[in-house]
Amino acid sequence: MRVGVVGGGIIGLAVGAELRHRGADVTVYDPAPAGAGGAWHVAAGMLAPGGESVFEFPQLEPLLEASNALWPEFAASLGDVGYDDAGTLGVALTADDVTEMAREWKHQKLSPLTGSQLRDREPALSPRIRAGAFAATERQVDPRRVVSALRTVLAGRVVARHVSDLSEIDADAIVVAAGCGTEALTGLPIRPIKGQVLRLRGEPGLLTHVIDGAADGRHVYLVPRADGEIVVGATQEERTDHRPTAGGVHDLLRAALDLVPGLAEHELTEITVGHRPGTPDNAPIIGRLRDGVFVAAGHHRNGVLLTPITAKLVADLVLTGTTDTIADDFTPGRFGCA
Numbered sequence: 001m002r003v004g005v006v007g008g009g010i011i012g013l014a015v016g017a018e019l020r021h022r023g024a025d026v027t028v029y030d031p032a033p034a035g036a037g038g039a040w041h042v043a044a045g046m047l048a049p050g051g052e053s054v055f056e057f058p059q060l061e062p063l064l065e066a067s068n069a070l071w072p073e074f075a076a077s078l079g080d081v082g083y084d085d086a087g088t089l090g091v092a093l094t095a096d097d098v099t100e101m102a103r104e105w106k107h108q109k110l111s112p113l114t115g116s117q118l119r120d121r122e123p124a125l126s127p128r129i130r131a132g133a134f135a136a137t138e139r140q141v142d143p144r145r146v147v148s149a150l151r152t153v154l155a156g157r158v159v160a161r162h163v164s165d166l167s168e169i170d171a172d173a174i175v176v177a178a179g180c181g182t183e184a185l186t187g188l189p190i191r192p193i194k195g196q197v198l199r200l201r202g203e204p205g206l207l208t209h210v211i212d213g214a215a216d217g218r219h220v221y222l223v224p225r226a227d228g229e230i231v232v233g234a235t236q237e238e239r240t241d242h243r244p245t246a247g248g249v250h251d252l253l254r255a256a257l258d259l260v261p262g263l264a265e266h267e268l269t270e271i272t273v274g275h276r277p278g279t280p281d282n283a284p285i286i287g288r289l290r291d292g293v294f295v296a297a298g299h300h301r302n303g304v305l306l307t308p309i310t311a312k313l314v315a316d317l318v319l320t321g322t323t324d325t326i327a328d329d330f331t332p333g334r335f336g337c338a
């Protein structure tokens with residue numbers, strides 16, 4: 001079967017790789033096959049099924065958990081993509097921060113930790129931190145390395161092309177996985193949600209866990225890579241521009257330094273802006289749009305986490321016409337489309 005995948009971001013490439021693995025003749029279309037145009041390039045790569053999203057759309061939780069369970073095998077199939085299972089420390093600076101963060105910790109049934117218990121695990125944390133919790137199943141991966149590995153799997157199959165209309169694609173089946181570009185191709189409601197992310201660099205080993213915290217009402221996460229890079233994210237803004245702003249960078253750095261004062265000596269190496277593809281209910285769209293046309297888009301802030309399960313569900317649908325019932329809540333039909 002000849003399948004055209006529109007969009008060579010992390011979702012399109014993973015869908016293409018899975019279809020190819022199962023014997024399909026796959027072509028992926030993206031205007032910049034070797035470029036850095038997608039949200040994946042900015043994303044920190046937290047694999048956090050217990051985050052805020054489950055309060056917005058509770059049906060999302062089983063999908064996030066199922067994809068999280070697929071990650072170890074998916075990562076191993078791609079080689080070294082920075083998959084790190086040290087886990088996440090949730091931390092809160094003030095009493096108000098504790099109240100706010102405790103909602104997520106309670107939902108995940110995590111045991112509370114005191115400030116000194118947190119510093120036993122992660123000595124670089126500020127002595128001002130009041131409380132926290134350890135989430136063993138919230139892990140991380142490096143999305144840039146994932147995309148690079150998927151591009152290698154699909155070498156020679158990714159064509160440099162911006163698709164303006166699906167009728168341009170000559171294939172037995174089309175998968176639209178164009179992130180924020182999906183609305184223009186399908187009419188499905190997907191809006192860009194701006195996020196600013198910083199990358200710092202210093203001696204490796206300052207942090208060993210992902211830190212997900214609140215400091216005086218400012219939310220921040222710190223994702224430490226083995227080579228000394230620490231990804232600091234992220235703002236969430238209903239805006240379409242690509243400008244980093246003084247306020248966004250200030251808020252991220254202020255919260256990061258409040259939680260981990262030793263970061264003050266790190267080099268600020270990157271400021272990036274990306275757009276999460278969000279839907280009206282902030283859950284992804286995975287399913288059949290019409291005969292021969294499938295959609296895998298709108299993954300908002302969990303696209304990296306949801307990559308393995310999206311690839312599996314969409315490959316099942318394209319090749320067999322049916323897929324696991326876990327996808328039933330995410331069809332295009334909930335927005336009045338097929």
Ligand SMILES: Cc1cc2nc3c(=O)[nH]c(=O)nc-3n(C[C@H](O)[C@H](O)[C@H](O)COP(=O)(O)OP(=O)(O)OC[C@H]3O[C@@H](n4cnc5c(N)ncnc54)[C@H](O)[C@@H]3O)c2cc1C
Nearest residue numbers: 007009011038039040045046163179181195302303304305
């Ligand atoms: C600041 C920020 C932080 C994030 N952090 C995390 C995180 O920690 N964990 C997590 O799980 N997720 C995170 N995400 C979300 C994640 O990055 C996205 O959900 C994910 O990248 C979506 O993947 P995608 O392939 O659908 O879209 P993208 O990665 O945006 O890729 C879309 C691709 O489609 C191509 N395209 C668009 N239009 C067309 C067209 N007409 N023709 C051909 N190609 C087209 C684009 O060039 C692009 O390459 C974050 C996102 C942002 C912005």
